Amino acid sequence: MPVAKNSAELERMIVKQMQKAMQVTQRKIEADMHEEVGKFYTQGNPLLYTRTGGLANTPKTTNISIGGTTASFEAYLDPNQGWYGADNPNPAFTSRGWSSYFTPLQIISAAESHAAHIKGKGGFWSRSLKRMKQDIIQTFGQFFN
Numbered sequence: 001m002p003v004a005k006n007s008a009e010l011e012r013m014i015v016k017q018m019q020k021a022m023q024v025t026q027r028k029i030e031a032d033m034h035e036e037v038g039k040f041y042t043q044g045n046p047l048l049y050t051r052t053g054g055l056a057n058t059p060k061t062t063n064i065s066i067g068g069t070t071a072s073f074e075a076y077l078d079p080n081q082g083w084y085g086a087d088n089p090n091p092a093f094t095s096r097g098w099s100s101y102f103t104p105l106q107i108i109s110a111a112e113s114h115a116a117h118i119k120g121k122g123g124f125w126s127r128s129l130k131r132m133k134q135d136i137i138q139t140f141g142q143f144f145n
Contacts, residue, residue: 015069021143022064022071025135029075032131033059036124037077040111044119048092054104055111055120057081059128075132077125079104093117 004010037055058077065072089100098117102110107118114122 011069015066015071017143018069018071019064019066021140022066022073024143025139026061026064026073026075028135028139029128029132030059030061032135033075033077033128036128036131039127040120040122040124043121046119048096048117049090054081055108058108075128077108079108 002013004013034056037059040055041051041053055077058079058081060076060078060081062074091100093100102116106116108125110116111118111120112122112125114120
């Protein structure tokens with residue numbers, strides 16, 4: 001392993017390792033989000049509506065931003081992805097006297113909390129957050145041991 005000759009060189013070496021760790025972490029987190037969102041479809045079969053599968057398209061990460069000695073990216077569920085084809089209002093709900101004017105963000109929230117008659121395995125975002133923490137700790141531990 002190379003040895004830094006001064007503090008500026010040490011800082012450059014640390015930032016380089018941090019960038020590599022962030023790239024690995026970003027890939028792991030996005031994969032984990034896709035896996036957890038995919039689990040939503042393993043539970044429950046809706047009888048009142050047809051699934052669009054749009055939730056599967058929502059996991060996203062931004063590009064890694066590096067400035068000085070900091071690096072970051074965002075991991076999120078994009079409510080604007082993949083909701084085409086969903087009837088709004090959905091006649092399967094309105095014909096029963098139920099409200100059906102859900103925005104994509106409200107649909108994601110209801111799916112997460114298993115509310116509003118949405119069938120599927122909820123908790124995908126809370127499980128993703130737990131896995132994100134594990135990914136960060138594990139990956140940075142590998143790069144900075």
